[in-house]
Amino acid sequence: DFWAVVPAGGAGTRLWPLSRESCPKFLLDLTLRGRSLIQATWDRLLPLTTHTRMMIVTGNAHSDAVRDQLPDLLPANLLAEPSPKESGAAIGLAAAVLCLRNPDAILGSFAADHMISGADAFLSAVSEAVATARYNHLVTIGIAPSHPATGFGYIRLGDNLEIPEAPNARIVSQFKEKPDAKTAASYLSTGNYRWNGGMFVVKAQFLMDLLKEYQPKLAEGLEQIALAWDDEISREKALREIWPTLPKIAIDHAVAEPAALEGKVAVIPATFGWDDVGDFTSLSEMLPAEINQPRILGDSSHVVTEQSAGGIIVPASGRLVACLGVDDLVIVDTHDALLVTTRARSQEVKRLVAKCREAG
Ligand code: GDD
Ligand code: MG
Numbered sequence: 467d468f469w470a471v472v473p474a475g476g477a478g479t480r481l482w483p484l485s486r487e488s489c490p491k492f493l494l495d496l497t498l499r500g501r502s503l504i505q506a507t508w509d510r511l512l513p514l515t516t517h518t519r520m521m522i523v524t525g526n527a528h529s530d531a532v533r534d535q536l537p538d539l540l541p542a543n544l545l546a547e548p549s550p551k552e553s554g555a556a557i558g559l560a561a562a563v564l565c566l567r568n569p570d571a572i573l574g575s576f577a578a579d580h581m582i583s584g585a586d587a588f589l590s591a592v593s594e595a596v597a598t599a600r601y602n603h604l605v606t607i608g609i610a611p612s613h614p615a616t617g618f619g620y621i622r623l624g625d626n627l628e629i630p631e632a633p634n635a636r637i638v639s640q641f642k643e644k645p646d647a648k649t650a651a652s653y654l655s656t657g658n659y660r661w662n663g664g665m666f667v668v669k670a671q672f673l674m675d676l677l678k679e680y681q682p683k684l685a686e687g688l689e690q691i692a693l694a695w696d697d698e699i700s701r702e703k704a705l706r707e708i709w710p711t712l713p714k715i716a717i718d719h720a721v722a723e724p725a726a727l728e729g730k731v732a733v734i735p736a737t738f739g740w741d742d743v744g745d746f747t748s749l750s751e752m753l754p755a756e757i758n759q760p761r762i763l764g765d766s767s768h769v770v771t772e773q774s775a776g777g778i779i780v781p782a783s784g785r786l787v788a789c790l791g792v793d794d795l796v797i798v799d800t801h802d803a804l805l806v807t808t809r810a811r812s813q814e815v816k817r818l819v820a821k822c823r824e825a826g
Contacts, residue, residue: 467519467571468596469564469670470511473556474504474524474532474578475547479819480745480812483803484780492578495530496749498763502526503579503743505535510582514574514592521545521564522578523556554684554720555712557666558677562685562692564670572599573673577664577716581752582740594734597631597666603732604676604725605667606638608660609740614650617642617744617813619662619718621726621733622653639732641726643718660733663740666717673721680724687712746796746812750778760795776810 478491485491492504501509504522511520521543524532526682529546545559557575564571574592582588595605608621624639641662653659666673677685687708694700713720725731739794743749753761760777762769768781769788775796781787783799796812798805803822807815 467568468515469521469560469571469573470515471521471523471557471560471573471575472504472507472511472578473553473560473575474528475550475553475556475594476579478579479816480653481743481749482815482819482822483798483800483805484782488527489531490579491743491813493528493535496743496763497581497752502535503581504532507576507578507580508536508539510585510588511574511576513585513589516814520542521560523547523560525550528758534810548709550770551709551712551714551719554681554715555679555688555709557717558673558681558684558688558720559691561668561670561677562671563695565674566692566695569671571670572596572667573670574667575665577742579585579743580664581739581741581743584737587736587738591634591734591736591738592665592667594632595665595732598627598629598635598732598734599667599669599672601627601629602669602730603627603635604640604673604722604730605635605732606722607663607733608733608735609664610664610735611654611659611661612653613649615661616644616647616650618742619664619722620645620650620653621660621662621731623658623660623733623735627732632734634734635732636735637729638726638731641718641722641731642717643723660735662718662722663736664742665697666722676721676725676730681715681720683711683716684713684720744778744813745779745815746798746807747809750796750809753778760789 474492477487478485495502517538523545526546598605620642621638622640624637627635629635691704694704750761758775760779763780771777771789773791774789780798783801794809796807
């Protein structure tokens with residue numbers, strides 16, 4: 467039985483001031499097509515299963531917004547966390563709960579905030595991943611890398627697994643989460659690496675076994691919480707007492723890296739379009755371009771430019787934004803904050819946000 471699980475946490479600080487802790491990236495309609503990233507994720511996953519087998523794991527602070535945006539989500543399938551513990555605990559909680567509900571469940575975890583194009587290629591990659599997961603593999607999706615990014619996991623492709631229903635499935639001979647720039651560049655030059663697409667398909671029980679092996683404290687805590695889940699009073703007690711003690715660790719470090727060393731991770735190389743829309747530069751690349759013009763996200767009648775090519779302007783305050791003679795700028799104007807930076811440095815907005823916090 468295939469369950470689609472969407473862990474939705476993290477603020478997406480590199481897209482500040484569009485995304486905020488109070489309104490993270492996954493709740494935003496970044497392409498202005500009428501669906502937020504989490505809604506688009508829901509739409510993309512629905513053909514793989516039924517709405518009764520779609521699960522979202524999010525923070526307490528965002529559970530109302532998620533419920534509003536996804537009216538078909540069953541209340542029992544919305545798992546709310548008292549505090550962020552990263553993707554290890556979020557995906558692990560879904561696995562622990564699913565093991566009790568359905569011991570044969572296969573879980574596919576999909577990031578809440580990616581943009582994907584090519585629905586047929588996506589669905590066929592996931593169905594190969596499901597077939598591979600039946601053979602007790604943690605299955606990832608490998609994205610062809612375009613540059614030595616340091617914000618992704620890297621997967622080294624090993625031998626083909628010769629699974630009839632998954633002709634493209636290969637073993638992962640190494641998984642390295644977020645290497646430094648030099649290491650990333652050396653991986654790229656071999657031509658033998660893929661980016662980890664942030665999707666994991668695995669038997670729920672097998673994931674719990676892996677967690678028990680590599681992160682016993684996390685596994686044990688999650689199992690106790692899952693046992694208490696269906697009764698509100700016991701659940702609240704378990705979340706109050708056990709959740710704060712859980713290790714805070716990403717699934718990639720917790721499980722994917724050590725499991726790859728033991729030959730337990732597989733990969734399906736993707737043929738669909740993929741973008742994690744991490745910063746304003748990658749966001750701008752999704753927007754239609756006109757020669758010698760900046761790209762505009764929003765109402766273009768609020769933007770006037772002269773000799774200001776490249777870059778991106780987000781007029782989200784209702785104010786007029788006017789530029790003269792400045793190329794490749796990122797200008798994001800919201801009602802209470804204005805960001806001005808360059809395309810080349812939009813990755814570093816994260817650091818700036820930390821500084822803004824200090825400044826109060
Ligand atoms: N519920 C919940 N709680 N979800 C969380 C939490 C949390 O505390 N922390 C992260 N998530 C969710 C995010 O919303 C996202 O859907 C997923 O878990 C991955 O977390 P990110 O924080 O976005 O990870 P990342 O982007 O740094 O790295 C991951 O994704 C890359 C691709 O975009 C890794 O899997 C990399 O290996 C991968 O390349
Ligand atoms: Mg991410």
